[in-house]
Amino acid sequence: MFDYKVKIGLVPMRRNTTDRPRGASWNWYSPEQRAIQVVGYIEENFASGQVSFVDTKGLGIGDLIFDDQSAQQAIERMKNENVDAVMIINCNFGNEEAGADIARELGKPVLIYAPLDEEYSPDGTRTTDSQCGLFGLSRQLQRFHIPFSNLPSCKVESDKFSAGFEQFVRVVCMVKNFKGMRIGQVGTRPIPFYSVMYNEGELLEKFGIRIIPINFAIIEQRMKTAAENYKEEIAGFEEYFKTNYKMDDLTPKYINGLATMAVMYRNLFEEYNLDIMATECWTATPIMFDGLAPCAVLGLLNDLGYMIACENDIHCAMTMAVLKCATLGKRKPLFGEFTVRHPENENAELLWHCGQFPLSQKAPDCEASLVNQREWFRGKDGTYTAARIDQESGDYMMLPLLCHTTEGPKTNGTYIWGEFENLQKVEDRLLQGPYIHHFIEIEGDYRKELEEFCKYVPNLKLDRTLEWGK
Numbered sequence: 001m002f003d004y005k006v007k008i009g010l011v012p013m014r015r016n017t018t019d020r021p022r023g024a025s026w027n028w029y030s031p032e033q034r035a036i037q038v039v040g041y042i043e044e045n046f047a048s049g050q051v052s053f054v055d056t057k058g059l060g061i062g063d064l065i066f067d068d069q070s071a072q073q074a075i076e077r078m079k080n081e082n083v084d085a086v087m088i089i090n091c092n093f094g095n096e097e098a099g100a101d102i103a104r105e106l107g108k109p110v111l112i113y114a115p116l117d118e119e120y121s122p123d124g125t126r127t128t129d130s131q132c133g134l135f136g137l138s139r140q141l142q143r144f145h146i147p148f149s150n151l152p153s154c155k156v157e158s159d160k161f162s163a164g165f166e167q168f169v170r171v172v173c174m175v176k177n178f179k180g181m182r183i184g185q186v187g188t189r190p191i192p193f194y195s196v197m198y199n200e201g202e203l204l205e206k207f208g209i210r211i212i213p214i215n216f217a218i219i220e221q222r223m224k225t226a227a228e229n230y231k232e233e234i235a236g237f238e239e240y241f242k243t244n245y246k247m248d249d250l251t252p253k254y255i256n257g258l259a260t261m262a263v264m265y266r267n268l269f270e271e272y273n274l275d276i277m278a279t280e281c282w283t284a285t286p287i288m289f290d291g292l293a294p295c296a297v298l299g300l301l302n303d304l305g306y307m308i309a310c311e312n313d314i315h316c317a318m319t320m321a322v323l324k325c326a327t328l329g330k331r332k333p334l335f336g337e338f339t340v341r342h343p344e345n346e347n348a349e350l351l352w353h354c355g356q357f358p359l360s361q362k363a364p365d366c367e368a369s370l371v372n373q374r375e376w377f378r379g380k381d382g383t384y385t386a387a388r389i390d391q392e393s394g395d396y397m398m399l400p401l402l403c404h405t406t407e408g409p410k411t412n413g414t415y416i417w418g419e420f421e422n423l424q425k426v427e428d429r430l431l432q433g434p435y436i437h438h439f440i441e442i443e444g445d446y447r448k449e450l451e452e453f454c455k456y457v458p459n460l461k462l463d464r465t466l467e468w469g470k
Contacts, residue, residue: 001305002177002275002321004329006169008111009054009083010039011074011102015093015133016066030119030127031091032062038089038115039063041156042165050328051169054081064091071098075105085109085172093133100140103148109175109456110148111168112137116155147455171452174325177275178457180208181321184272187216187280189312195436198314202394206459211314212272216280216288219264223289226264234259240300244359245370254373257292261285262300269306278309278317282354293373298356299414302332309335310356316438319389319398323442326385326449332358334379336386336416337437338430347423348406350415351386351441357414371412379416381405384441386418387450389460392434398454399435399463400447401426416441429465 012035043053054077057063060070078086085108088099094114103110114130121127131153141148149171151164189196203209227234237259241247268274285294298308307324309317320333336351355374362368362377369376386401401420408417418441420426429435454462 001269002325002329004173004177004325005050005052006085006172006176006328007052007054007081007083008169008172009074009078009081009086009106010042010089011056011078011086011099012039012064012089012091013094013099014061014064014066014091015095031064034091034115034128034130035062035064035089038091038156042087046165046169054078054083065098065102066095067098068101071095071101075102078102078106083108084176085111085168087111087113087168088137090114090130090133090137092128092130094130094137096133096136096140099137100144100146103141103146104144109168109172110141110146111151111165112141112148113151113161114153116153118155149452149455167449167452170326170328170446170449171456173328174322174449174453175456177325178207178209178318178322178453180210181275181318182210182212182273183314183317184212184214184268184274184277185279185312185314186214186219186268186277187284187312190280190283193311196311196313196315196438199391199394202391203314206396207457209318212274214268214272216284220288222264222268223260226267227260230260230263230267233263237262237300241296241370245296245368245375247370248372250372251370254292257289258294258297258373261289261292261294262297265297265301265308266304266306276307276309276317276321278312278314280312281310295355295374296370298335299358299375302356302358303360305329307333310353311438313438315389315391316440319387319440322389322398322450322453323385323387323440323446326446326453327442327444331443332361334358334361334384334414334416334441335438336379336414336418336441337439338427339415339437341423342406342408342417342419345406345408345417345419347421348408348417348419349403349423349426350408350411351384351403351418351439352411352413352415355413374412375414376412377414378410379405379414380443381416382443383445384416384418384443385446385450386439386441388435388439390434390436396460397434397463398450398460399429399466400450401439401466402445402447403441425466429463
């Protein structure tokens with residue numbers, strides 16, 4: 001299962017200059033005081049149950065890294081503490097060599113930042129040139145081909161800093177969980193769905209992603225053992241379905257099967273140490289289990305934190321994982337495919353699937369129903385990021401989109417009507433490939449996070465064809 005906690009190393013740096021009297025240009029005192037203030041503010045205001053920090057207290061001179069020896073001390077500490085990212089803070093010009101060495105040795109996402117230079121004496125003396133040093137540091141990182149993110153030179157107490165830092169935290173969570181992800185593949189793709197083909201070997205070679213195949217003989221056997229071993233939990237899920245949904249005449253006889261399947265899938269995550277899954281659904285489950293459909297089960301599990309992409313779309317599972325991590329695990333992704341155009345609004349599209357949205361995403365003015373075991377309800381109104389990872393001839397790309405919900409005809413299944421800036425351009429891009437109709441949506445605008453994320457994942461490019469604001 002994914003770990004949404006992030007640990008960031010804070011590395012304040014200074015230029016190794018000759019010590020000068022307090023108040024003189026480029027003295028040692030000023031950057032040391034800035035390091036205390038900036039690092040202290042970050043640790044006090046941004047630490048949480050999900051974000052923790054490792055600092056350089058006791059290293060270098062005045063806790064600042066400034067040369068090869070202190071850089072090596074910082075590297076050892078950050079490695080021992082297993083940080084997920086490092087933030088290099090120029091407290092005066094900084095040290096570009098030491099900064100690049102730290103970034104290269106750690107091999108984790110890097111954020112560079114210079115506090116706003118605002119200390120000027122009446123005679124014109126400046127004690128720090130912090131922003132100036134960022135250009136040297138960034139050039140050194142470029143020479144080593146080290147990807148990095150940057151914050152604008154601003155006060156650490158500013159809203160600009162807060163927004164940029166929190167964005168970086170989300171990117172770190174995305175990178176941390178994407179590399180080496182374990183995806184369970186239940187069954188095979190539906191026979192006619194050539195569109196969801198994927199290359200298992202490439203995913204392992206390019207991203208370290210492991211596909212864990214689970215055939216339907218295992219599913220059949222695990223359904224039997226779940227029914228025998230988890231009766232109390234199954235009863236709880238039966239009550240969940242009965243309490244939260246209005247049911248048609250076809251669904252009640254399947255409630256025990258749906259509850260059993262929910263328990264079975266949840267146990268598969270633990271048994272195979274999976275982060276996410278993709279499953280064969282309408283082409284297999286009804287045959288194996290006397291008409292049972294898993295759609296509502298996928299919605300329930302999504303709400304519990306166990307994400308499963310349907311129709312064995314591995315690329316959609318990968319996208320689902322990335323978007324969930326962009327929210328630090330706080331929001332629920334929707335599997336909503338491009339289905340039909342709005343009958344009146346030329347820029348609105350039905351983002352729909354047969355009935356597997358998490359119930360927590362239901363619009364409050366909409367009733368939740370189970371119709372032949374499939375959920376029927378409209379999703380919450382709001383702004384959604386829609387995205388998909390796909391590939392063509394070994395080239396992997398991510399397409400980020402943004403839409404806002406709008407009014408549209410009531411329909412079956414689970415859905416939202418999404419209005420895009422220019423739907424025709426979106427349709428043209430999807431038709432040109434390598435994308436298909438399956439997309440993942442999540443509440444909020446995470447396009448910038450997706451852009452930064454792609455910096456840190458070799459072999460994955462951001463598709464800029466539909467640049468926002470252009």
